[in-house]
Amino acid sequence: MVVTNFGSLKDYRKGGVQIINDDPRNYVFSNLFEVASNAEPYARIAIGKNFEYVVEVARAEGLSPWYSCAHDEFVVAMDGQVEVHLVKLADPHLLVDPNSSGAHRLADEPPEGRKMGRIVLGRGHMALLPAGSAYRFMSEAPSAIIFQTIQGPETIEKWAEICQTSAA
């Protein structure tokens, strides 16, 4: 019987960097489930960075704030079930500078605009978070989600805290 191991918040087993002749920090090695386990709900922590682009991880639990972004983003559910609510903003430029990057947190109340729809993501499901929309998440149980986006005001960097820093 084949068993594919995807890992989860409750059951993950980290690998690591075995150094021969290098600095382990060069590999920026971390585990998304570990980072999400130790994070506040919906804190968007960078686990990958390549110039301005980032991969963020968040623990989805309960209802998130509303966010918006001037460019497309993508979200992947890595563990658990997460609901996504999407609204087409009546005036997206009023809330987010069209030349800005990354996700911006909006006020807590529902933003003005037309309802676009609802998506329920299970493990391994990927969704588009379209430019100019507002979105929020809801998850009844702790879940893990990752974002493909650009570094922005919501991006949290704490590499020394999450990454392997010494030789294995």
Added chain:
Amino acid sequence: MAMPEQSSTSGEASSARSDTRVLEIDNATGFRAFQAGGFGFKRDAYFARIEWPGGAHIMPIDAFLRALMRDVAWGFFYGVVNFDGVFGTINHYGEVTMFAGRFNDAYRAAGRDHEERFQSPALMQVFKAILSDWTIEGYDPFAAPMETGLPWGQKQGSNDAAIERIRVTARRMVGLPGDAPLRTDAAGYPVNRQFEDVAQDAPLVEAEPGFENEVSAFNLFAYLSRSDVTWNPSICSVVGDSLFCPTSEEFILPVEHGNDRCEWFLQLSDEILWEVRDKETGRPRARVLQRAGDIACMPADIRHQGYSTKRSMLLVWENGSPKIPELIAKGEAPVVSVSF
């Protein structure tokens, strides 16, 4: 993967070679020989034999074809594609260097390395011709060893259907209307034997009228469970130059990929062991074991090769900006993505 196809940007007249030739059929083996500039290529029952002015090299034909398959499919990829410790290519995005010993400490120290620069379309054409002629019936260089026939022996048929697969290059996201399609049984993508336990459910998508083209989601893990090739990252979602290129991996990455930029690996399932060596010398620097949920960066001054026993899912994350290689080569950008 991100399959870079940008042109060289120097604007100067190119001196890159374009002289390639398809040579005669060998009476003993039935395979053709090929010439690209000063490099000559022949195959026999077991080996690929490569010659150049002042040197020669031999590779098992299975390893050569698996590496050649990736170099062709990836459009010479980002940076260096080492077929092994001696032979390979360097992508200049519009032109490509073919080399012998260029990234081998002993060849370099002895002054025995050799390289020639080609116009990419010319070298690609002869590479495709070699791949077509030397891949025999029943052998699929894209497949895991347990899923294909054998490459050995004399010329017997061909398998162009296997080597001409179209890579996935989503413009925005797989599954969006008009973009790269989902993989299904009906489309010829059954679930792979190693992913029979992967859930095939679809996300619940409730789009309000008028937003059907933007309210969209798909099952990425199910999509990957239906990949019919290994070690072939393909673009599934795009944010500017940020490219998510997931792939399924089994056995050994058929090349040692020498980075010209930082490249990130997020292990989606199971595990891969990466052997990391110095890009220039080939000397070992680290071993990186990635299990499900682990994410790591491959610096821009290394080469890496992965090993995966159980077929696994890997998210390769690239920054496809054409400016990066030059910035790194000039020392204007670091070889590591993050300093802390």
